[in-house]
Amino acid sequence: MFGRTKQVAPKLDGLFALPSAALTLQTELDLVSSGNAGLCFKAGSGESSITTDDEVMQLLNFDDTTGTVKITTDDLGFKWLVVTDPELDGLVTRIHGANTTMVEHGLGPRLLCAVFGFVPKTPPGDGSVRLVYLLKQGTFYPFAPTGPSQRDNELELRVRSFIGDDLPMEKDLSRWMALWNLPVT
Amino acid sequence: MAKSKIEGDKGLNVRMFITGLALVILYVIIISVLISVGVQFGIVIVIAAALIFSQYYFSDKIAMFSMHAKEVTPQQEPKLHQIVDRLCLLADMKKPRVGVAEMDIPNAFATGRSPSHAVICATRGLMNRLSDEELEAVLAHELSHVAHRDVAIMTIASGVGMLAGLVSRIALWSTMLSGGGRGKNGQQLVLLELATFLISIIIYVISFLLTMALSRYRELAADRSGAILIGKPSVLASALVHITGDMGKIPRTDLRKAEGMNAFFFAPALSGKTAASLFSTHPSLEVRLDQLNKLERELNG
Numbered sequence: 001m002f003g004r005t006k007q008v009a010p011k012l013d014g015l016f017a018l019p020s021a022a023l024t025l026q027t028e029l030d031l032v033s034s035g036n037a038g039l040c041f042k043a044g045s046g047e048s049s050i051t052t053d054d055e056v057m058q059l060l061n062f063d064d065t066t067g068t069v070k071i072t073t074d075d076l077g078f079k080w081l082v083v084t085d086p087e088l089d090g091l092v093t094r095i096h097g098a099n100t101t102m103v104e105h106g107l108g109p110r111l112l113c114a115v116f117g118f119v120p121k122t123p124p125g126d127g128s129v130r131l132v133y134l135l136k137q138g139t140f141y142p143f144a145p146t147g148p149s150q151r152d153n154e155l156e157l158r159v160r161s162f163i164g165d166d167l168p169m170e171k172d173l174s175r176w177m178a179l180w181n182l183p184v185t
Numbered sequence: 186m187a188k189s190k191i192e193g194d195k196g197l198n199v200r201m202f203i204t205g206l207a208l209v210i211l212y213v214i215i216i217s218v219l220i221s222v223g224v225q226f227g228i229v230i231v232i233a234a235a236l237i238f239s240q241y242y243f244s245d246k247i248a249m250f251s252m253h254a255k256e257v258t259p260q261q262e263p264k265l266h267q268i269v270d271r272l273c274l275l276a277d278m279k280k281p282r283v284g285v286a287e288m289d290i291p292n293a294f295a296t297g298r299s300p301s302h303a304v305i306c307a308t309r310g311l312m313n314r315l316s317d318e319e320l321e322a323v324l325a326h327e328l329s330h331v332a333h334r335d336v337a338i339m340t341i342a343s344g345v346g347m348l349a350g351l352v353s354r355i356a357l358w359s360t361m362l363s364g365g366g367r368g369k370n371g372q373q374l375v376l377l378e379l380a381t382f383l384i385s386i387i388i389y390v391i392s393f394l395l396t397m398a399l400s401r402y403r404e405l406a407a408d409r410s411g412a413i414l415i416g417k418p419s420v421l422a423s424a425l426v427h428i429t430g431d432m433g434k435i436p437r438t439d440l441r442k443a444e445g446m447n448a449f450f451f452a453p454a455l456s457g458k459t460a461a462s463l464f465s466t467h468p469s470l471e472v473r474l475d476q477l478n479k480l481e482r483e484l485n486g
Contacts, residue, residue, distance in 0.1 A: 040441070076441045113440060132440070149313055153432040173431055177440035 010103060010111055011138030014168045015096050018116065018131070018140075021166035022088050025118060028162040031129060034117030037091040038184035039081040039098050042110040043073070053079070059105060060098050069094070072183050078112065080183050091116060099135065111135050115143075115184045127152055129159055130184060131167075132176075139170035143179060151178060213386055216351060226355045233351055234344075241340035245282075245304045248296035254286035254306045261285075265307060268321050272328055276414055281305050281331055289438050291315070291428035295327040296336055303331040311428060313437045318417075319424035326411035326421065333410070335403050342399050346392025354385035401468045408473055409480065418480040425477075429470050 025031040053071040060069070060081070067085030074080060083094045095114050102111060114133040129144045142159040144152040156176070160169055170176060219229045240247065249256075259266040265283055273280045281295070281303035289310040297303035305327045312320060330336075357380075412418035426432065467473075 074441075076439070078441050149437055151435070151437070153314075153427070153435050156435065157431055173434035174436055176435045177438055177443050178436065179440050 010099055010108055010135035012096055012099055012135070014138045014140065015092055015114070015133060017167050018092050019088055021131075021163040022118075024163050024166055025159070026121065029159065030121045031118040031159075032121045033086075033088040033091065034119040034128065034185050035084055035086050035091075036117040036184050037083045037085075037095050038115045038182065039083075039095055040112040040115065040179075040182075041079050041081070041102070041107065042112065043077060043079050056081070056102075056107075060101055067091075067094070074183055075181060082183055088116075113179075115179065115182060117185050119185075127155055128185070129155060130179070130182070131159075132179065134170060134175070137170065137175070138168060139175075140167045141170040141176040143176070145178070145180065149178075149180060210386065210389075213350070213354075213382070213389060216354070217382065220355075229355075230348070230351060233347060237340065237344040237347060241298055241337065241344075244336050244340070245297040245302060248294060249284060249304060249306065252286045252292075252294065252306065252308075253288065254284040254304075254308075256282050256284045256304065264317070265312070265320075265324075268317070268324055269305065269328075272321065272325055272414065276325075276328060276332065278328070278332055281328070285309060285312075289313075289436050291433050293323050293327050295330040297331070298336060300331050300334065305331065310437060314427055314432075315424055318420050319427065322411065322415055322417065322421035322424045323428075325414045326407045329407040329410035329414070330403070333403065333406060335407070338403065339396070339400060343392075343396045346389065346396055349392055350385050350389040353388050354381060357381045357384060404467050405473065405476055408476060412477055412480055413484070416484060418477040418484060422474050422477040422481070425470060425473055 022033060056071060056079075057069070067083060067090055069081065069083050072080050072082060081098055083091055083098075085091050085094065095116075099111065099114070102108065113135055116131045116133070117128065118131065119128040127144055127146060129142050131140050132143050133140050142156040144155045144159075146152050163169070216229055216233065219232065220226070224232075248254075257265065262283065262285060265285070269280060269283055279300060281297065281300070282305075284304050284306035286292070286306055286308045288308045290308060291311040291314050293305070293307045293311055295303060295305045305324060307320070307324070311323065315323065408421060412421045415421075
């Protein structure tokens with residue numbers, strides 16, 4: 001009760017709403033999947049036997065006939081499983097699968113968020129947007145960085161106004177945290 | 186105390202109102218206690234006046250402290266100083282000290298008992314969110330507060346209200362006593378005491394509401410002079426839109442850093458909203474934008 005954080009199982013169902021929201025994004029804002037998605041998690045800190053990137057990759061056991069998967073470390077020391085697949089459905093399936101596997105192996109507490117990239121279909125468009133999925137909350141929010149610490153709030157709110165009904169959108173705007181310099185385009 | 190900040194959130198206003206009311210009631214209680222322990226009325230008035238005066242005299246220190254703001258040199262914040270330099274040249278006024286508060290909520294304020302003791306402060310969140318032009322517009326608004334001597338005016342206004350309440354309370358009290366306190370029984374005395382207490386609270390509240398109305402008026406005046414100073418009301422309007430309402434709520438803080446701060450961000454605590462809410466009250470965003478639109482048509486239409 002005191003000082004112990006209750007562990008919350010990641011909520012993954014929201015992810016499957018993404019493909020239909022992507023259709024709306026394309027028709028309304030001319031944004032399409034960039035073919036990139038990422039899963040952000042904390043580096044191992046000894047509470048689990050799985051610590052190295054190779055061990056995580058082995059665990060996930062991806063079939064790499066249609067896309068690529070790699071693990072990178074960002075400036076803040078967080079790990080990113082970066083998935084590339086031209087099909088959004090493929091990205092969603094892989095991110096969902098990776099999540100499930102990691103939770104099964106006790107890595108659930110390390111998971112932070114999943115990110116899907118969207119870019120203008122006919123450049124130069126309005127700028128690209130990432131859809132961030134908060135795994136603990138099971139909610140999405142848009143993130144449209146335009147510089148090292150600048151983000152386009154107008155575009156983000158416009159994205160919400162179009163796909164707010166299709167996706168479980170994060171209602172509390174103060175939770176729309178930035179992810180500066182993330183490795184998912 | 187300090188009065189300026191660029192905000193217009195409904196929830197904020199409600200909270201500010203409640204905080205203000207709580208402060209008023211606290212004042213009344215302190216004064217009642219002083220009177221009931223037998224401190225002389227004259228001394229009570231002197232104490233109240235001293236409180237109000239020190240609040241005014243140390244306004245810059247109090248505001249800077251409560252906003253966690255630090256004064257910065259031109260080397261530390263060249264852009265901010267440059268903008269203030271340019272505006273002071275334009276307005277032909279003495280350059281105030283410049284401060285920065287390291288917080289993500291977009292906000293700015295001006296404080297200090299006189300233009301020569303003034304400080305103008307911006308939060309990091311404000312500087313991150315606005316373009317240079319918009320930042321200039323917000324700083325022009327704050328400089329207008331300095332030029333209008335708004336800290337002094339608002340202190341006098343709230344001080345006068347406070348003293349009016351105090352004096353009326355003392356007057357009622359002495360009438361009650363001179364009306365032959367000895368002839369009354371205990372129950373009547375309690376009722377009279379309660380009535381005096383209620384009446385003085387009502388007077389405090391009325392003066393508090395008047396002070397808020399004055400504050401809203403001073404904000405519009407600062408919007409107006411600030412916009413005229415830079416000659417571009419629409420830029421101030423755009424800055425207001427970017428830092429109030431929904432856009433002002435979207436953080437610049439990194440999710441990964443926030444995650445480290447609150448274990449698993451289960452109840453993410455960016456409690457900044459409460460920090461800035463103590464000071465003044467502002468007109469609604471609509472009213473401010475409306476004024477700026479009209480001004481834009483007058484100046485550049």
